[in-house]
Amino acid sequence: MRLSQYYLPTQRETPADAQIASHRLMLRAGMIYQSTSGIYTWLPLGLRVLRKIELIVREEMDKAGGIELLMPTIQSAEVWQRSGRYDSYGKEMLRFKDRHDREMLYGPTNEELITEVFAQHIKSYRDLPKNLYHTQWKFRDEIRPRFGVMRGREFLMKDAYSFDIDYESAKKSYWNMFETYLKIFKRLGLTAIPVRADSGAIGGDLSHEFQILAPAGESTIYYDKAFDLVDFDNEESITQVQHLYAAADEKHDAASCPVSTENLRQAKGIEVGHIFYFGTKYSEPFNAKITTPDGKQVFAEMGSYGIGVSRLVGAIIEACFDGEGIKWPTSVAPFQVGLICAKTHDPKAVGFADAVYAKLLEVGVEVLYDDRDDRPGAKFANMDLIGLPWQVIVGSNAVEKGVIEIKQRVNGSRQELDLTSFINQLVV
């Protein structure tokens, strides 16, 4: 993408309303535009990140056996009356009426709808287990939206729902999602601590919140420092994580904590995922009955698993930024490479940069080419702000020696290379 033809309204000055780093940086980097309180337009650069996160989540969900579908944003009051949550959910639910005066709502979550869908089609133990998910916009009319997309009213969430024949099987589904979540956050370049949480309903201890470590986090968490050493890539480590201590501020009790003081870490966390098992809470009102091998009928055992996709955009920035701007993890960066021509007055340099651009496109590298006739300093600052992992700078040495300068955003390291070597490095 040529920057001259893109839509990237970056700003030098910090908007007054933004209080925390991620919000400021998202506004300055031209990723979002606030339409009204807690509701944002995703500008092109922000959308690319949102889509990348969504894609990683989808890939891992699919690998874990999830089946994607898509439920609507608008729901009828009827299904919520059936579960009893229409009254109990409170003012966070945005309610309105259609032209026939029927009560409608903008879905804050989808347990009711999915259970209704499931009950309509699945009747036999032979079809279980099932894990159905979608990634859809939700609306929760927060009392006070803040922190940009981290607590908006409209937000994109991946929510999955598992259906099993019995508790043992449901537990397997639960831990399968537990593992999947650790893998997802790892791929996103984050350290996520699974913290035991209240399951609210019938669920015993089967509920975890996934907290991203970041100074701007709203909750304080305590965890075994062994987490810092865990590589969430392999099965053993994930099994190991299940038994490590981690608790939120309100649940942590220093007196009864099984971890010694010197092994205990305290940090701020941003909640980006929440999983829980809730048994037959919804399968009963929706009559989601399953026939067992011996011909009996039981209610499906359910769990639900949420990831705040749009919140993650902010959370990742909170975990990855410096004074100059964002430092995107490669996996979610809106572009991999930012190409800068530092000598726009030199036709040879421009020609060289154009050729580099063409080559990168040809080999499938996502590149944002700052082809504007601007001073180098302005381009560098802008590129640092939007935080692409690699900066490729075409300067005088390009024309004279045929080498380009490579700057890595994450650590500021620089090297001079020929284009082919750089491409090889990227592909690895």
Next chain:
RNA sequence: CGGAGCGUAGCGCAGUCUGGUAGCGCAUCACGCUGGGGGUGUGAGGGUCGUGGGUUCAAAUCCCGCCGCUCCGACCA
């Protein structure tokens, strides 16, 4: 919802107290110089001063209503 503040150019703000031609910086446009860390000079464009009403010869400014946004607290992916 309780407490507090703010709405003036795309962004950041001054002007409001004490009513009298709507301003500054950044950004934008034109031209010149400059050309490796947001450089510089000259010139230009851009405003229902959130909105409705009231007071007044005269309202961004004073009064009343409304709307919107933000901050502090309790809820949440």
